[in-house]
Amino acid sequence: MKIVGVAACTVGIAHTYIAQEKLQNAGKKAGHDIAIETQGTIGTESELTEQQIAEADIVIIAADVKISGRERFDGKRIIEVPTEIAVKSPNKLVEKAVEVVNQQK
Template identity: 45%
Template sequence: MKIIAVTACPTGIAHTYMAADALIKSAHKHNVQIKVETQGAMGIENQLTSYDINHADKILIVSDIEIEQFSRFDLKNIIRVSIEDVLLDVEKVFLIHCRKR
């Protein structure tokens, strides 16, 4: 399964990168191929390309604020998750949202 994710938080120095790390570390356990774009204090890093977006099965928006360039995404595939949920139990996030049905 191919997942793309965007993480962002109000200050951009903690949660953005923590959530990205948590997703990347856990993805392989769930047989998920993941690419995570971070929108933090260092700006947009690891930016998702249109190829990534078009080939993704799901799009995870992990943020407590509005993200930059939201209009890139197909609304049907978007799943919004709070940063706290990812930090609290990232496995649960993968189990609920990133399973092939």
């Protein structure tokens, strides 16, 4: 399964990058292709490509603030959670993403 997402916390420093790392590790551990963009105080990093978004089965938005470029995900299945969920329960979040995709097949 292909997962893309965005991590963004209110300050745009610690939780943004922790959420990104935990989600990527959880996704890879579960055998998925995962890419997480960060949006923080220094701007957007690891920006998702149009191809990554087009090929994605689901989008995970782990954010405590409004993200920029959300319209890129129009028409995609989206799970939206606070960064705290991605930080504390990344494996469960990835499992939930798989459930959502499998329910809609």
